[in-house]
Amino acid sequence: MTSLLALLAITLGTCSAEVVRVPLTYSPPLRHRLMLDGKWSDHLRLKQQLRLSANSQGRQVVTDLDDFAYYGTVNIGTPAQKFLVILDTGSANLWIPDITCGSKNTDSSCGDLCPQFPKSVCNVLCGKECCLQSWESMPTKNACDSKSKFDSSKSSTYVANGQKWTIRYGTGSAQGFLGQDVVCFGNTTVCIPTQVFGQASSIAPFFADQPIDGILGLGFTALAVDHVVPPFINAVNMGILDKPIFTVYLMHNGPVEMPKGGVFTYGGFDTENCQDIIAYEPLSSATYWQIKLKAISVGHVSLSQGWQVISDTGTSFIGGPAAIIQQLAKEVGATYNAQAQAYFIDCNSKATAPDVVLTIGERKYPIKPVNYIVNVGDGTCEFSFFAFGGAGWGPAWILGDPFIRQYCNVYDVAQQRIGFAPSKQRGD
DSSP, X not given: OHHHHHHHHHHHHXXXXXXXXXXXXXXXXXXXXXXXXXXXXXXXXXXXXXXXXXXXXXXXXXXXXXXXXXXXEEEETTTTEEEEEEEETTOOXXXXXXXXXXXXXXXXXXXXXXXXXXXXXXXXXXXXXXXXXXXXXSOOOOGGGGSOOBOGGGOTTOEEEEEEEEEEETTEEEEEEEEEEEEEESSSXXXXXXXXEEEEEEEXXXXXXXXXXXXXXXXXXXXXXXXXXXXXXXXXXXXXXXXXXXXXXXXOOOSSOEEEEEEEEETSOOTTTBOOOOEEEEOSEETTEEEEEOEEEETTEEEOSOEEEEEOTTOSSEEEOHHHHHHHHHHHTOEEETTTTEEEEOGGGGGTOOOEEEEETTEEEEEOHHHHEEEEETTEEEESEEEOOOTTSSOSEEEOHHHHHHEEEEEETTTTEEEEEEBOSTTO
16 A cells, blocks of 8 residues: 555656756766776677677677766665666666676676686676686676665565566676666656666676666667667656656766766756757657768868768767778878777867868758867877778667767657757867
8 A cells, every 4th residue: 555655646746747957977988997907909809709699699789888978867666776877868778786686596697708718808808707617716796796786675666577688788788677666867856657677687797897787778669678668758658747858968078087977958958058959850760869960071071971870878989980980080180099999199189170070951060179089098089989880770870979068969759859959068
């Protein structure tokens, strides 16, 4: 009876639509932390082998999680249990570690080839439980140890589901079972009373190097594993928010962790941090937040073949076809490092490099060097474009954080479109 009364109170509380502002925290992406530790090349070799293994078995590997840099919070249950999550427009599932995560009776989520790698690689990236038994002297790397975990026994509004789920990533997977409970955006009282979410009983060891507990996907239901309705779509369907939109504002980043990284505004437009919307662009596919990119140019390079592109808050760089990225890098003075599979550039180029200009619809959107030249640390800067191979399916480009730092992105669920508004932060 207590559970039903609590659920009724929450449901009644959602009758007045609201706008929710969730502050973000910035932390250097995993790729930069591994570069500074001298482990990035080993990580790349492992990812490539795991990707080949997945392809040979007919499995699609989703995002690699190397690039996430901005994080927010979500509260689950009654009373609320707080989790630090990636607010990710490039995926569509909410999952967090369960209290059973890391227990001995759960299945391992190691990459399939971890046991086949040399000790130096497996030790760094896979963890003791994933490597050869003869290496038992290696330190244990249990990704669940450092995470906040959901305890359903402490929530009066929890409803068991029991269906199993698995999401595969470039260096392992997250897996467990589904449950249902109250889910609130950030540390607020704006809540979805009946949200299905993933409770991970096992997460890959590489999650130990990530500061987050889980992921809050903000894509469409068609993209979600098991077609679970994503939280924001649920909030729109239930009339919880003032408008069926959310606005993303990202601050300039640096080589160190910052207490403030930007703001997610659910249910409205962020007038504090964003200028007026320049234009809206209709989605070409309501799975990812996918639109049409007409052209891209920088300096003397101008290309206008037209491509499909997604707006992705969960990618810290901009991805595109390798041949085009090479041309752009050469024009801004960036040099490719084959071992790191990345383009590096003089940090002083922020003052002299040309804008990279995107044409979307009838508008041009310049990205300034302050947003596409990123500090790795130790006096090194990276040109934040990378070769992205769609392998014949999906979008050809990913517009990640450099573009979103330049332009607030306004995601409109009801009209299936994205609006672009210049950021108000200094330096843009």
